Amino acid sequence: MAEVEETLKRIQGQKGVQGIIIVNSEGIPVKTTLDNSSTVQYAGLIHQLVMKARSTVRDIDPQNDLTFLRIRSKKNEIMIAPDKDYFLIVIQNPSD
Amino acid sequence: MFSDEASDSVTVPSVWRKQHESQRDTRGSQTSAVSRCEAEVQSVSRTSSSTQTEPEPLTQLDPEAADPPGLRDFLQRVEEEVVGELVSNARSHAFDGFQVNWGDHSQLVSCLHLLQHPVAQERGLHVTCVSWSCTGSVVACGFGRMEDGGWSTESSYVCTWNLDRRGLNPKQADLVLDVPTAVTALCCHPDQPALLAGGLYSGEVVVWDTSRTQDPVLALTGMSAESHREPVYQVSWVPLQKRGEFGVLSASSGGRVLLWTLDSDQGRFVLDAVFAFVRQQVPHGVSVKTRGGSSTVGVTSLALSPWDPDTFLVGSEGGLLLRCSFSSTTPAAVASEGQSVAPRAPAVFSFRPCSGPVHSIHCSPFHRNLFVSAGTDGLAHVHSLLQVDPLLSLRVSGSYVFQVQWSPTRPLVLAAATGQGKVQIFDLGRRSLRAAATIEQGGAGHAATSLSFNAHSPRLLAVGSTDGSVGVWQLSAALSEQRPRESSQLEQIANQVAE
Numbered sequence: 123m124a125e126v127e128e129t130l131k132r133i134q135g136q137k138g139v140q141g142i143i144i145v146n147s148e149g150i151p152v153k154t155t156l157d158n159s160s161t162v163q164y165a166g167l168i169h170q171l172v173m174k175a176r177s178t179v180r181d182i183d184p185q186n187d188l189t190f191l192r193i194r195s196k197k198n199e200i201m202i203a204p205d206k207d208y209f210l211i212v213i214q215n216p217s218d
Numbered sequence: 219m220f221s222d223e224a225s226d227s228v229t230v231p232s233v234w235r236k237q238h239e240s241q242r243d244t245r246g247s248q249t250s251a252v253s254r255c256e257a258e259v260q261s262v263s264r265t266s267s268s269t270q271t272e273p274e275p276l277t278q279l280d281p282e283a284a285d286p287p288g289l290r291d292f293l294q295r296v297e298e299e300v301v302g303e304l305v306s307n308a309r310s311h312a313f314d315g316f317q318v319n320w321g322d323h324s325q326l327v328s329c330l331h332l333l334q335h336p337v338a339q340e341r342g343l344h345v346t347c348v349s350w351s352c353t354g355s356v357v358a359c360g361f362g363r364m365e366d367g368g369w370s371t372e373s374s375y376v377c378t379w380n381l382d383r384r385g386l387n388p389k390q391a392d393l394v395l396d397v398p399t400a401v402t403a404l405c406c407h408p409d410q411p412a413l414l415a416g417g418l419y420s421g422e423v424v425v426w427d428t429s430r431t432q433d434p435v436l437a438l439t440g441m442s443a444e445s446h447r448e449p450v451y452q453v454s455w456v457p458l459q460k461r462g463e464f465g466v467l468s469a470s471s472g473g474r475v476l477l478w479t480l481d482s483d484q485g486r487f488v489l490d491a492v493f494a495f496v497r498q499q500v501p502h503g504v505s506v507k508t509r510g511g512s513s514t515v516g517v518t519s520l521a522l523s524p525w526d527p528d529t530f531l532v533g534s535e536g537g538l539l540l541r542c543s544f545s546s547t548t549p550a551a552v553a554s555e556g557q558s559v560a561p562r563a564p565a566v567f568s569f570r571p572c573s574g575p576v577h578s579i580h581c582s583p584f585h586r587n588l589f590v591s592a593g594t595d596g597l598a599h600v601h602s603l604l605q606v607d608p609l610l611s612l613r614v615s616g617s618y619v620f621q622v623q624w625s626p627t628r629p630l631v632l633a634a635a636t637g638q639g640k641v642q643i644f645d646l647g648r649r650s651l652r653a654a655a656t657i658e659q660g661g662a663g664h665a666a667t668s669l670s671f672n673a674h675s676p677r678l679l680a681v682g683s684t685d686g687s688v689g690v691w692q693l694s695a696a697l698s699e700q701r702p703r704e705s706s707q708l709e710q711i712a713n714q715v716a717e
Contacts, residue, residue: 144289203299205295207292
């Protein structure tokens with residue numbers, strides 16, 4: 123259990139990281155460093171987006187699969203590492 | 219040879235002429251009998267019940283539950299990759315200066331509406347102040363005269379236009395309020411769209427309730443010994459201690475700033491605090507030019523700080539720029555004429571004075587220490603609250619600058635209304651200090667007297683000018699959308715030390 127917290131702290135300590143959310147395969151947030159309402163919003167929206175991205179990649183080439191998703195916006199960048207059971211969402215502001 | 223013969227007459231029946239009698243038939247019908255019955259009902263026993271929803275308990279993420287299975291392994295798998303991406307992202311310059319234009323390319327400024335009140339225009343009244351309502355759809359303007367030196371008793375108007383209505387007629391205001399004297403200041407309530415506070419040339423402060431059709435005046439200070447005797451150049455709504463309540467702060471050139479609370483049941487104002495400015499009490503003994511030999515410091519502009527509810531900034535006729543505090547307890551050195559509230563001297567810090575009256579001050583909504591001030595010297599000074607000297611002085615125009623305001627969406631943009639009729643929009647992120655865009659409204663010889671950004675639709679800017687018209691201008695996306703790194707550029711400007 124402490125390992126999970128330590129890992130999250132290491133990621134949080136990187137430059138410009140604003141928040142981390144871990145979402146399970148159903149889209150329910152499991153761990154978060156943001157407040158509840160933002161977490162729920164991010165989890166719901168990003169889960170749908172990752173599913174769509176993954177199906178896009180696999181439709182183009184069934185042998186291929188999604189490994190990483192990055193969304194860059196004016197204010198920050200959202201990085202998503204997908205997996206079978208969980209997603210890791212990190213929000214970073216690179217110019218901080 | 220010829221002999222008479224009589225022949226029988228022949229009858230030819232008519233083909234077309236018919237009998238005038240029409241055919242007649244007799245028929246009858248009757249409905250079957252309607253069955254009826256009567257019955258009565260009465261409730262014998264009664265019960266009452268009610269339902270009410272309860273607030274749903276928020277689904278809390280339980281922090282103490284054991285970690286779901288597989289979480290540790292998952293994190294071990296992805297940690298390295300994610301940290302690598304984060305590090306390289308923080309160092310990368312791939313997206314520097316990269317911008318996407320989601321909107322259309324449009325010219326920098328375009329005029330959407332030119333609103334006029336024909337009666338005021340015929341009389342040659344100038345627009346002295348404009349204000350947007352809190353919903354962002356109504357623009358209100360007050361008429362008066364800018365160059366009045368003496369006392370005037372001509373009546374004037376406050377007009378409002380609702381820009382979101384379909385039947386918007388630019389030549390006809392939706393609501394016209396008659397005011398007995400010229401209007402010198404106007405401010406819409408930050409929460410309730412129907413309330414409007416105004417300051418008049420006679421020193422009165424009025425609050426109108428535009429939702430009442432009968433008598434829109436909600437409260438009036440009247441001419442008492444405690445109210446202003448000189449024109450009120452600025453009114454603002456101030457949040458009071460009790461949440462949700464607002465008081466009205468008014469500043470006049472008589473050297474006083476008064477805080478009023480609204481007693482809407484009785485339709486009057488209650489004086490809450492009096493701040494008086496006296497030459498001797500200006501901090502640092504900065505040399506002050508005052509009118510005549512009087513020791514009062516006439517206040518021509520006022521700004522509230524959105525970051526610190528205790529601070530407010532004041533600009534005077536003599537060019538003084540002062541930072542004041544609501545909670546100061548120093549009594550003011552004025553002869554108290556038996557007033558109910560003792561006047562206090564709020565000035566805490568004084569900045570470098572300008573060479574003419576300060577017409578406008580505005581605190582930056584993006585940085586707690588920055589504010590901009592402008593006056594008759596044609597320059598807009600960007601000051602930090604912590605330093606005496608200005609950080610930056612922008613040459614706006616050769617003549618007076620009547621109003622200056624920061625943009626509510628782009629931290630580096632500010633707009634200034636000049637006496638030559640142009641509104642100059644500056645972008646501090648650019649290297650050259652020339653205006654990024656210029657709005658010209660009104661013909662030659664007319665001054666732009668007031669401007670206001672719309673907090674709701676940040677691309678709209680209302681400009682009032684001396685030809686009696688209010689122009690609603692739309693700024694391009696380049697001027698109203700925040701760019702990356704703007705906040706850090708603003709921070710750099712604020713941290714400069716003035717030479």
